[in-house]
Amino acid sequence: MVNHDIYPELCKKETNSPMNENELQLRFGQLAYDSAYQAxxxxxxxxxxxxxxxxxCIxxxxxxxxxxxxIHRTSxxxxxxxxxxxxxxxxxLKTPTEKMLIHVEDEALFVDRVARIMVDGKALICLSTTDNDHVVIDETHAPFMRDYQGEMRPYIYIRHGLxxxxxxxxxxxxxxEGELIENEAGETILILQSGDFCLHLHS
Structure with missing residues (x-):
């Protein structure tokens, strides 16, 4: 059960009033570090x-x-x-009682680590973000390519629409971790095997 009394009330401060990093950390810190919500x-x-x-802006x-x-403070x-x-x-940015709109230029999260892990005798490919989210490549979390300002970039779904x-x-x-092949049309395809899930990623 969420205790609404301990969470920050974003609306008490006008949105056009400046907030320094310490104020921001106080407003969100209780929620993010609540031991009941470490997951x-x-x-x-x-x-x-x-x-x-x-x-x-991200x-x-x-x-x-x-x-x-x-913002340089990683925490x-x-x-x-x-x-x-x-x-x-x-x-x-969302709490149990308020939410505030922010701007994101492309996507909000960034994968910086890839690891192969063994679970029940199956080799899975795990991707981790700079903010320590972890997902295993499967049907829900399958990498794909998308254009951003004329450049094809790889993305993957993480959580909550992100x-x-x-x-x-x-x-x-x-x-x-995969295998590169070329199909009859001359396209390069990356084949990734993560457990029982096999992905053919087109460039």
Missing amino acids: RLPLDQWQPKHCGEMDL RANGEWWHEGRQ LIQLFSRVLCKEQEQYY LALIQRHAFYHLIE
Whole structure:
């Protein structure tokens, strides 16, 4: 059961009033570090009121900017990412009682690690994000290619409507875990086997 009394009330501060990193951490820290919610927070079960827009942008290169200044504090970015979701093509920071709109240039999460793990005798491919989300490649979490500003980039679904860009070095590692073939049309295809799931990823 969520205790609403301990969570931050975003609407108490006007959305156009500046908040420094310490204030932001105080507003979200209790929720993100609540011992009962160290796993993924049930954002899809919360129906809070909309409290406007925060001047927060996640850039296409992975940088987080707040009110014109880059956020360098990793712990604060991780706090934000735990309460981040996408609903109806919009990105929000969400608590049980409030949610605020933010801007995302491309996608909000970024895969930076690839590992092969053994579960019940089956070899699975696990992808991890910079914010320590972990997904195993399967039918729900299958990498795909998509154009961004004229460049084909690899993505994967993570949680709560959020996709992650697979960063270049992680994608090279993913290629090493699979097999590259060329079809009759001359297209390069990456074959990935993760447990019983086999993916043919077209470039």
